[in-house]
Amino acid sequence: MTEPVKYLKPTQLSTELRYFPSLLFQVIALSLQFLPPDWDVLPKASLRGLATSRTYSDLGDELLHFLGRPGFAIAAIQADFLRSSWLKNCGRGVESWHAVGNSIRQAQELGLHRQRDIYQSNETNVEETLSMFWYEQHKKRIWINLFVWDSFMAMILGRPRMVHMDDCDVEPPMDCNIPGDPSKAVPMTVRPEDSQSVSTASAPLFRYAMACKAHEMRALRADRPRLKDYSIVRTLHxxxxSLVEALPAFLRIKNPDTTRDADFPYLPQLRQEVQVMTNLFLMTLHRPHIISNLESRRAALQAALETLDCQQSFFAHAKQHQYQLFGFAFYTVDASFLVSIITILFPPQNNETTQRISHSLQQAIESLTLMQTSNVIAASGLDIIQRCYQKLKSTPESFSSISDTRTPSYGTPVDGLHNLIKDLGQQDFNQLGGPQSNFSQSNIISGLASSTPFPQPTPDNFNQTYWLDQLNVIDPLIYDQDFGNLWENINFG
Incomplete structure (x- = not known):
């Protein structure tokens, strides 16, 4: 996670080593967060592993606070970034946002957002210059990862961005692999040793390009209701x-080059991750306009259904100790909720379509049910998806019979939205979790290693209030009177 020693000057090295224990604690914490239960590293690993994970992450955070922020070390930036990942997997979204904010501010103190060109000088030899060049490439990769997290967490949480593009002039890193010996590698986009490999920078660069589009979306208010010029949404889509179509062949979503999958087993999952992140952007872009515009309605529905297909594939190959991963639950709940909303407001007229929607939602519910004891987001999201599904089954036009009407029985889609907000918001639930308890089993487990005698409840920022707030971003005005044709040409996996 930290830079090779040969990249650093002696003064830099002493600073990096000062912050290295904090980084090490966070690496251990994330490792233990997904510790397989059959490993004998710790006694009763399935329980104590999670507890120790929290202990290491908290200690690493406290140590970093003791050493001082902002610090002038890449290791400190990485430690906060890993802390943010750990918190995100625990459903502690706002805390995760603050942690990545610490990482971003330290990166800005080090100038990672500014372009620094490396030239050969009389004071340095060629080997040292090459090492400095590749070290800058390494820092660029750290920066774009922070940029992506800032953009997408702002999009998910509805928070302001901590990074603004106008303040950044750093160029993206090269789309190539970092060489094993930087002092001997001449900078080239594709080097001979990479010809039979895949670039580790391709996926991060794609995420970075999408994050830049997220900034445009926010600046143009395209993800907000009452948009005056819908062509902005169409252009962003x-x-x-176009970014998706320009992906390297090994990352393509459609008809990918799979010849290297045997050598790089992570590639199929990486392709699905790329598709899920793309669909997250599209759902965020089109969600406010699903009532006001048929084009957005269809795009949002297609993106949500594709996400559920990817999530089902992810889940089918996952192990139980991986259920805590943030994306397993969040993207499933997000897509299921959007599919449910659109289906309730604009019920399908074809029985086959109805059955396919039902099957997708049932699979999502089954996955969330299995994850709920390990993933706090699954636990709180499961209830609202089940209630949406029950509402779908109770709607005559949706799941009970086929009707010739183009709009729900309660009137217009606007009436339907108001009813959804009212009906789904009637059940009382605790802000810290689902309606059944203040904290999930995973939070109870993670309290075992605490010095306090009883586990403390952990805030779940992705509770039912979060999902119900998604209804409030939908523009209730009807600009597009064409309620038909939604379900035509929708592709099911």
Missing amino acids: EEIM
């Missing part, structure tokens, strides 16, 4: 699809 087309630009995202």
Whole structure:
């Protein structure tokens, strides 16, 4: 996680080593967060592993606070970034946002957001210059990862961005692998040793390009209701699809080059991750306009259904100790909720379509049910998806019979939205979790290693209030009177 010693000057090295224990604690914490239960590293690993994970992460955070922020070390930036990942997997979204904010501010103190060109000088030899060049490439990769997290967490949480593009002039890193010996590697986009490999920078660069589009979306208010010029949404959608089409062959979503999958087993999952992140952007872009515009309605529905297909594939190959991963639950709940909303407001007229929607939602519910004891987001999201599904089954036009009407029985889609907000918000639930308890089993487990005699409840920022707030971003005005044709040409996996 930290830089090779040969990259650093002696003064830099002493600073890095000062912050290295904090980084090490966070690496251990994330490792233990997904510790397989059959490993004998710790006694009763399935329980104590999670507890120790929290202990290491908290200690690493406290140590970093003791050493001082902002610090002038890459190791400190990485420690806060890993802390943010750990918190995110625990459903502690706002705390995760603050942690990545610490990492971003330290990165800005080090100038990672500014372009620094490396030139050969009389004071340095070629080997040292090459090492400095590749070290800058390494820092660029750290920066774009922070940029991506800031953009997407702002998009998910509805928070302001901590990074603004106008303040950044750093160029993206090269789309190539970092060489094993930087002092001997001449900078080239594709080097001979990479010809039979895949670039580790391709996926991060794609995420970075999408994050830049997220900044445009926010600046143009395209992800907000009452948009005066819908062509802004259409243009952003087309630009995202152009980015997808420009992906390297081994990352392509459609008809990918799979010849290297045997050598790099992570590639199939990476392709699905790329698709899920793309669809997250598209759902965020189109969600406010699903009532006001048929084009957004169809795009949001397609993106949500594709996400559920990917999530089901992810889940089918996952092990139980991986259920805590943030994306397993969040993207499933997000897509299921959007599919449910659109289906309730604009019920399908075809029985086959109805059955396919039902099957997708049932699979999501089954996955969330299995994850709920390990993932706090699954535990709180499961209830609202089940209530949406019950509402779907109780709607005559949706799941009970086929009707010739184009709009729900309660009137217009606007009436339907108001009813959804009212009906789904009637059940009382605790802000810290689902309606059944203040904290999930995973939070109870993670309290075992605490010095306090009883586990403390952990805030779940992705509770039912979070999901119900998604209804409030939908523009209730009807600009597009064409309620038909939604379910035509929708692709099911």
